[in-house]
Amino acid sequence: MMSDTPLWASEAFWKKTAIWVTAGAFILLVVLTFDSLKQTSPGHSRVPAFAVINQAIDYQYKPELHKSVPVIGGTELLFNTTYSEEEAKALVDLGKKTVQAKNCMNCHTLLGNGAYYAPDLTKAWLDQGWLNTEQREQQMLAFLQNPEKNARTFGSNRKMPNLKITEDEAKGIIAFLKWMSGIDTNGFPYNFKTLYAQE
Numbered sequence: 001m002m003s004d005t006p007l008w009a010s011e012a013f014w015k016k017t018a019i020w021v022t023a024g025a026f027i028l029l030v031v032l033t034f035d036s037l038k039q040t041s042p043g044h045s046r047v048p049a050f051a052v053i054n055q056a057i058d059y060q061y062k063p064e065l066h067k068s069v070p071v072i073g074g075t076e077l078l079f080n081t082t083y084s085e086e087e088a089k090a091l092v093d094l095g096k097k098t099v100q101a102k103n104c105m106n107c108h109t110l111l112g113n114g115a116y117y118a119p120d121l122t123k124a125w126l127d128q129g130w131l132n133t134e135q136r137e138q139q140m141l142a143f144l145q146n147p148e149k150n151a152r153t154f155g156s157n158r159k160m161p162n163l164k165i166t167e168d169e170a171k172g173i174i175a176f177l178k179w180m181s182g183i184d185t186n187g188f189p190y191n192f193k194t195l196y197a198q199e
Contacts, residue, residue, distance in 0.1 A: 042089075048182040050088035053078045053175050057182045058196045059126055067187030078175055079137060088175070095176025098169040107160070110180070112188055118158060125174075125181040126194035133195060137174060144170040 007013050043049040048070075056073035083091060099105075105114035108121045119127075129152050130136040143150040145167065147160035165173070 046184040048072065048179065049085060050092050050179060051083060051085045052182045053088050053092065053178045054082055057125065057178065059123055059181065059192060059194050068190075068192065069184055069187075070182045072182060076133075078178060079171060088179075091172050091175040092179045094169065094172030095174065096172075098165065098173055099176060102163045102165065111183070111185060118160065120189055121177060121180070122183075122185060122189055123181045123192055123194070125178040126192075126196070128193055128195050130195055136195070140174050140177075141167065141170050144173055 038044065040047055052072060054075060054077055056076035058071045058073065059068050060071050061068045099110070104110070104121070107115050107118035109116060110121050112120075112122070125136075130139055139150070143152075143160075144165045146162065148162055151159045
């Protein structure tokens with residue numbers, strides 16, 4: 001005796017369809033995960049190698065892309081030192097681990113993640129608040145080690161607490177911030193004016 005139930009209405013059809021759709025989605029997820037890891041690895045076109053801390057970095061609006069992008073320029077040494085890729089990686093890693101250990105994201109955002117009490121740090125290396133490139137590193141070092149004495153609140157009265165950051169940790173944080181400013185964040189933060197801006 002033949003069943004009058006159409007194929008698309010049968011329980012077996014939907015069980016098999018669910019298995020195939022789940023398997024296909026899993027394979028797609030694996031492929032996208034590996035692609036994302038490749039796209040976000042240091043040294044890729046959107047994320048610079050760690051040795052970029054030896055170069056000048058700016059963030060400029062590109063009308064043809066309708067967004068701002070990092071612009072990597074000539075030599076601009078950090079702490080008057082040329083770092084190899086391994087040395088730069090170690091310094092940036094120290095900075096990243098210090099930022100995590102001191103829980104900076106409780107107040108700041110990094111690459112769009114974190115809190116909104118204090119300034120976003122994604123392009124902090126390029127912030128106009130440092131006034132000029134000649135004094136930037138020393139201002140950042142002084143601020144990170146003694147924020148109460150070197151704070152720039154710009155009328156907000158918000159001040160960073162003293163987190164007992166050592167000089168080596170501060171140098172690591174500065175290297176991390178400089179490296180992070182070279183990441184292509186697809187235009188984020190928007191309308192950001194850098195220290196190099198002509199206007």
